[in-house]
Amino acid sequence: MKSMYFHIDKSGKIKQVSKLKHIYYKVIDKFKKWKFINSRKYLIIPNNKAGVVFRLSDKEHESAEEIYKTKGTISYEFYPCGGIGWGVKLHVLDTGEIIDITDIDSW
Secondary structure (H helix, E strand, O other), X not given: OOOOEEEEOOOOOEEEEOHHHHHHHHHHHHHOOXXXXXXXXXXXXXXXXXXXXXXXXXXXXXXXXXXXXXXXXEEEEEEEEOOOEEEEEEEEOOOOOEEEOOOHHHO
């Protein structure tokens, strides 16, 4: 008895395929859930031995202290702002809030 192989195409229709095509689809399906990205595109190269150093302005520091006192534990996220400078977002761990405290005047 000859083996029969089937594949479901993008439109959801079942079609009969050859053994070689069946193996091809099985291999391709394994890799469809993975996405390859260039991780070096976003790499920050430090210019000193301590690594990259971020500093908060006085206004950002005061805002962070106030949020910490009123809402609880926070974490900091620094992100690039259009090639001009770095922005600062605070993540309040207890509530899940994200608050942007970027001081644009300090750029």
